[in-house]
Amino acid sequence: MTGPLPRSTPFDLAFAELAPDRFPAIRDALDRDRVDPADRDAFLLNREVVTLVRELRPDEGAGEEIGQLAALVHQVYLFWTHGQRVLHFDPSDTERLLSPAAAAQVSPTPTPFYGQVAERRVWAEPMPGAPHEPLDGCFVHAIPGTPAFRVLGVFGLHRDRPGFTVVEAEGPPSGALARSDGSALYASLLTGGAAAGLHSLAGGEELLELGFRMSQRADALTNRES
16 A cells, blocks of 8 residues: 655756756856855856846846745755755654654754645745745755754645745754744644644744754654655
């Protein structure tokens, strides 16, 4: 008896055809200039990267949207160059990931990965005032020379939807994260959400914490699936 088939990732839907054609040229240019791909500032100054971001930019894209696109291209490139590692957190894994006992301690430095949570289980308001969207998963990578990570949440991903929403959070583990209203981390903010077994991300700090928790479970989850 087999389980459900793995869902498509943002890479599958938006970059699988583009990457083999464009990413090797970026890799060669970074190698030639002796640039660490994880150094975002240097990565985004590369001519091949600048050209790609411009080509992918929406017609109306400017300001914050360009920043989100640049973050996505960087995270996806690191994901591609490190073997496209995907961690699948099934419903039970997702519940454990969001439990109080899963609070992140000092995290190891993981290989960049995409952690995919149980479908339509975790929700957030990616932009103030916008409708809540389900979290598909997170791209996660460590920032060189620091204890900090970058975690890019991908929301509203669906094969029939032209695009998705991304939000990035950056920083080191907080060690003592708590909500100002006293509710539990990841408690649902949707009406009836708790009764339906749903969870919510209340801001970037909770997204970042989720990335830390995923990274701490990366090796164990990979070993179980191999």
